[in-house]
Amino acid sequence: MGYFKNAAKGVSWMGLLRASTRAIAFLRIAILARLLTPDQFGIYGVGSLILAFLEVITETGVNIVLIQSRKKLVHYLDTAWVVSIFRGMLISFLMILVSYPVSLFFGSPASLNVILFLSLVPFLRGFINPMIVSFQKELDFKKEFLLRFSVFSFDATLAILFAFLTKSVLSLAIGLIGSALLEVFLSFYFLKPTPRFKFEKEKIRYIISRGKWLTFAGVFNYLFEQGDDWVVGRIMGTQSLGIYQVAYKVSSLPVYEVGQVFNKVTFPVYNLIKDDKERLKKAFYKVTLTISALVVPFGLILFFFTDPLVRIVLGEKWLSAIPVIKVLSIFGIVRSIASSAHSLYLGVDKQEYSTIVTLVGILGLGLTIVPLVIKFGIVGAGFSALFGTLVSLPLVFYYLAKVFKEK
Structure with missing residues (x-):
């Protein structure tokens, strides 16, 4: 029964998170839709499409594997961090590599700079402390709410602020970059233990095989x-x-x-x-x-x-x-x-x-x-x-x- 009691609390907190982030997202869209044009949203959309695609094809499933594992998170902590760092670096490199061909494919030269800016996002996210998954594994959704709400709000605030100042499509990318930096900081400041850069081949093989x-x-x-x-x-x-x-x-x-x-x-x-x-x-x-x-x-x-x-x-x-x-x-x-x-x-x-x-x-x-x-x-x-x-x-x-x- 305790599982469902915790789940009910989790639904409340995650419901509050989704409701609050959707409210912020609606406000963000309402403001940015008046500051930027549909074409600018499309230019940014090209960059977000390639970012999401490369994140997906390099997905290791590490967070799901950590939740499914019966072992304590600390057992795979260092390995998960190393995997995330290398994955982030790989995605960033690939984004830079394909930025020009992608801009040609969509007939959108303006999307080139957006893709290059967004290449910073996976690099930064790779350094997030994997202990962040403990919130979900331990059904502690109150802390997840506080973290996600802070990151999302910071993203929206930065994007709106830079859009007001510049009317540039890059304001959307700047919001995402800033939120990635904040998430890395919060994951190390509030979550212990922190990972070490330690390469363990067997554990890496296990995570990747489980996540295929x-x-x-x-x-x-x-x-x-x-x-x-x-x-x-x-x-x-x-x-x-x-x-x-x-x-x-x-x-x-x-x-x-x-x-x-x-x-x-x-x-x-x-x-x-x-x-x-x-x-x-x-x-x-x-x-x-x-x-x-x-x-x-x-x-x-x-x-x-x-x-x-x-x-x-x-x-x-x-x-x-x-x-x-x-x-x-x-x-x-x-x-x-x-x-x-x-x-x-x-x-x-x-x-x-x-x-x-x-x-x-x-x-x-x-x-x-x-x-x-x-x-x-x-x-x-x-x-x-x-x-x-x-x-x-x-x-x-x-x-x-x-x-x-x-x-």
């Missing part, structure tokens, strides 16, 4: 979440990309994150009760019903009140985002409910299920995205994302049944 399915899952998840952005940016240009990404942030993302609050908290709980199938099943059903009760009304409000939302939050120059926001709000509802299964898969050490489900979603997206974007523009991209989620649902249900039947 998470790497594949991350790549597939990226392709599903960001593949539409690449197509929109390539076919329609950075202005349409900016409109599409902002539409996603004010529609699908807030709805999806309601579910993510529960998923982040319940994953370690599922891991603790994974051997009691009846208890596991009841817990999963309760969580999924709760998520549904929250996201369905929220998504429908976004769907029916899109016009005033856009006018109030973004302003008149973003009215072309209204049709795609309607589609993405429905996408957010379906995706949020379906994603509750993924935290269960991780909790019972079945990362491969998430990978395969996401792969099916990618196939659905991949088969429809180009023709729908060509015919319907950014609204077509929204329909393609929705189709990709719907087509993967039968497999989600199949694997759920399999998890609950396995001895």
Whole structure:
């Protein structure tokens, strides 16, 4: 019972974190949308796409492995830090290497400097103390709230301040760089013990081997979440990309994150009760019903009140985002409910299920995205994302049944 009591507290703290960060994000977008143009958001979007892609393809899954391990965090602390540092350096190097070809691919010379600025972010993040994962492993979500809220608020404040002063797209990158620096500082100042630079080959091999399915899952998840952005940016240009990404942030993302609050908290709980199938099943059903009760009304409000939302939050120059926001709000509802299964898969050490489900979603997206974007523009991209989620649902249900039947 103690696990669920802690989980309930975790949901409260993570709910507060998501609600407060979403409120800040809405305020941030509302201000920046009036200071910057859709094209500038698209230029930054190119940089964020390549940063996210390189982070995903180099993902070691170290945090998930640390949570799943029955051993104390300190056992893998030094090794996890070394892995993170080298990964951060690799991502930074690759970003510098591909910055020019990527800017050519999107026909956006202005994105070159954004990519170069953003290359500092993974380098800095690599030095974060891995003990930061202890908050989630030990279900101490109050401390996670304080840390994440501080970092997110600092990012938003810096970005808005520099946008006021410069009206430059680089203000978005500066916010991210500043928040990465702050997170490194806080992770060492408040979390003990601190790691040492110690190379242990066997432990590195263990972490990487355990995380391989998470790497594949991350790549597939990226392709599903960001593949539409690449197509929109390539076919329609950075202005349409900016409109599409902002539409996603004010529609699908807030709805999806309601579910993510529960998923982040319940994953370690599922891991603790994974051997009691009846208890596991009841817990999963309760969580999924709760998520549904929250996201369905929220998504429908976004769907029916899109016009005033856009006018109030973004302003008149973003009215072309209204049709795609309607589609993405429905996408957010379906995706949020379906994603509750993924935290269960991780909790019972079945990362491969998430990978395969996401792969099916990618196939659905991949088969429809180009023709729908060509015919319907950014609204077509929204329909393609929705189709990709719907087509993967039968497999989600199949694997759920399999998890609950396995001895």
